Amino acid sequence: MKTFYVTTPIYYSNGIPHIGHAYASFIADVIAKHRRNLGYEVKFSTGVDENSQKVVEKAAEAKMEIMEYCDSMAAKHQAVWDGLGITYTDFVRTTTPEHKTFVQGVLQKSFDNGDIYLGEYEGLYCVGCEAFKKPSDLTEDGLCPDHKKKPDVIKEQNYFFRLSKYEARLKKLFAENPDFIFPRSRGNEVVAFIEEGLEDFSISREGSTFGIPLPFDKNHVTYVWYDALFNYVSACQNGDERFWPADVHVVGKDIIRFHAIFWPAMLLSAGYALPKNIVTTGYFTIDGQKISKSLGNAIDPVEFCGQYPKELLLLYLLTSFPIGQDGDFSVEQAVNAFNAKLANNLGNLLNRFLVLSLKEGGKIDGETDAELAAKETAFVETFQKAMASYDLRSALESAFEFADALNKFVDTKKPWDKEAVGVVDTLHTVGEGLRAIAVCLMPFFPEKMSEMLDRMGLVSQRERLLAGKYDEVISEKTAFEVKEKGEPLFQRIA
Numbered sequence: 428m429k430t431f432y433v434t435t436p437i438y439y440s441n442g443i444p445h446i447g448h449a450y451a452s453f454i455a456d457v458i459a460k461h462r463r464n465l466g467y468e469v470k471f472s473t474g475v476d477e478n479s480q481k482v483v484e485k486a487a488e489a490k491m492e493i494m495e496y497c498d499s500m501a502a503k504h505q506a507v508w509d510g511l512g513i514t515y516t517d518f519v520r521t522t523t524p525e526h527k528t529f530v531q532g533v534l535q536k537s538f539d540n541g542d543i544y545l546g547e548y549e550g551l552y553c554v555g556c557e558a559f560k561k562p563s564d565l566t567e568d569g570l571c572p573d574h575k576k577k578p579d580v581i582k583e584q585n586y587f588f589r590l591s592k593y594e595a596r597l598k599k600l601f602a603e604n605p606d607f608i609f610p611r612s613r614g615n616e617v618v619a620f621i622e623e624g625l626e627d628f629s630i631s632r633e634g635s636t637f638g639i640p641l642p643f644d645k646n647h648v649t650y651v652w653y654d655a656l657f658n659y660v661s662a663c664q665n666g667d668e669r670f671w672p673a674d675v676h677v678v679g680k681d682i683i684r685f686h687a688i689f690w691p692a693m694l695l696s697a698g699y700a701l702p703k704n705i706v707t708t709g710y711f712t713i714d715g716q717k718i719s720k721s722l723g724n725a726i727d728p729v730e731f732c733g734q735y736p737k738e739l740l741l742l743y744l745l746t747s748f749p750i751g752q753d754g755d756f757s758v759e760q761a762v763n764a765f766n767a768k769l770a771n772n773l774g775n776l777l778n779r780f781l782v783l784s785l786k787e788g789g790k791i792d793g794e795t796d797a798e799l800a801a802k803e804t805a806f807v808e809t810f811q812k813a814m815a816s817y818d819l820r821s822a823l824e825s826a827f828e829f830a831d832a833l834n835k836f837v838d839t840k841k842p843w844d845k846e847a848v849g850v851v852d853t854l855h856t857v858g859e860g861l862r863a864i865a866v867c868l869m870p871f872f873p874e875k876m877s878e879m880l881d882r883m884g885l886v887s888q889r890e891r892l893l894a895g896k897y898d899e900v901i902s903e904k905t906a907f908e909v910k911e912k913g914e915p916l917f918q919r920i921a
């Protein structure tokens with residue numbers, strides 16, 4: 428069986444996922460579901476990054492033991508993903524013995540081949556970012572631009588990773604794979620950064636008590652990023668080795684340098700193949716303001732999905748913002764998108780088909796209009812091409828454009844009119860188009876698209892699609908059987 432491996436970042440365990448995290452997880456989830464429909468065996472990992480100083484601080488604030496705190500936070504994260512119907516197969520926690528042993532193994536490998544060495548570090552460290560900073564990374568006032576705080580000044584003996592050694596190989600990687608990062612614009616930023624020259628980076632902290640001790644010097648613990656990035660490979664143990672290299676990492680733009688520069692170099696050093704693609708998401712603001720705890724504007728994605736139709740949040744996030752660009756979240760726009768695309772366009776088209784088919788006795792078998800059949804072929808091609816390059820927005824838009832064309836076709840043919848000719852052919856054409864849309868959009872809206880196929884009398888197609896038989900189903904032209912109209916699939920929000 429063909430395998431496919433998609434990952435989300437492991438999110439900081441000291442916070443609760445908000446819509447920015449949900450966005451990345453939705454993208455990974457749609458990709459996973461799509462590949463399952465195509466017949467792949469899919470591994471989909473998500474999880475929590477636990478070995479950080481912030482976790483120690485938060486546990487102390489909450490007057491909890493560190494592991495007690497980590498357990499409670501991991502449970503909260505899982506509750507969010509389960510609540511959103513995210514179909515992850517692996518939930519990684521970096522405090523597990525399996526992960527620790529694995530990370531110590533790769534550290535030892537890189538140490539043995541001379542890529543890790545002891546040196547003196549003097550510089551700036553932002554605890555919020557868990558990252559070392561150059562003066563050029565800071566604001567004019569010397570603050571971390573993301574945390575608005577002065578970084579700590581650190582002078583200590585540290586172990587360094589020889590990133591400079593991999594500069595040429597990274598340049599080659601990007602030159603040979605211009606689509607390594609989606610969208611390309613984010614990749615170009617990474618290339619520009621590499622062009623400035625890569626410096627070795629510190630991978631240990633001395634005297635910390637929490638984290639993974641270096642196997643060759645127990646007085647040091649591993650820098651949290653070194654440990655966290657390897658979660659993607661440590662999840663591929665115990666029979667899952669075949670899933671590495673990952674097909675795609677979905678990451679936020681704030682952590683792209685770690686994933687596109689440090690990570691490939693660390694993998695090369697430890698003797699692993701490189702991931703095939705990285706998808707980068709942008710930042711969200713809410714009604715023009717940064718998402719923050721102090722502003723109290725962080726939207727709980729599970730609560731939000733309970734207040735509105737389940738499909739609204741995913742639809743809005745994936746259609747309204749090109750992947751990789753920043754966006755401003757507005758509930759009003761989300762509702763408008765739902766009404767326009769799902770209720771008025773696709774939902775209305777299905778409703779017309781069901782009502783008019785029942786008038787004709789429910790069984791619809793006829794000729795498909797040649798022009799619309801050609802449009803359908805073009806839509807399916809465009810859709811799958813966009814999905815293959817992780818351009819989920821273009822994929823979704825191609826479906827809504829095709830639904831729009833089908834609605835216009837119905838408007839022209841007026842199959843409700845007494846004088847209308849070829850009514851069954853018209854309905855068959857519309858049914859055929861709706862079938863293709865439901866099959867393609869299954870990874871985005873599995874419950875509704877399943878219901879859509881069932882209402883059209885296509886239970887067998889739905890079952891086979893969900894069993895991974897997309898190729899068989901998409902090209903199988905069929906007759907339709909409508910038994911009842913039912914409630915509107917997507918109820919318009921007033």
Ligand SMILES: [Zn+2]
Nearest residue numbers: 553556571574
């Ligand atoms: Zn920071």
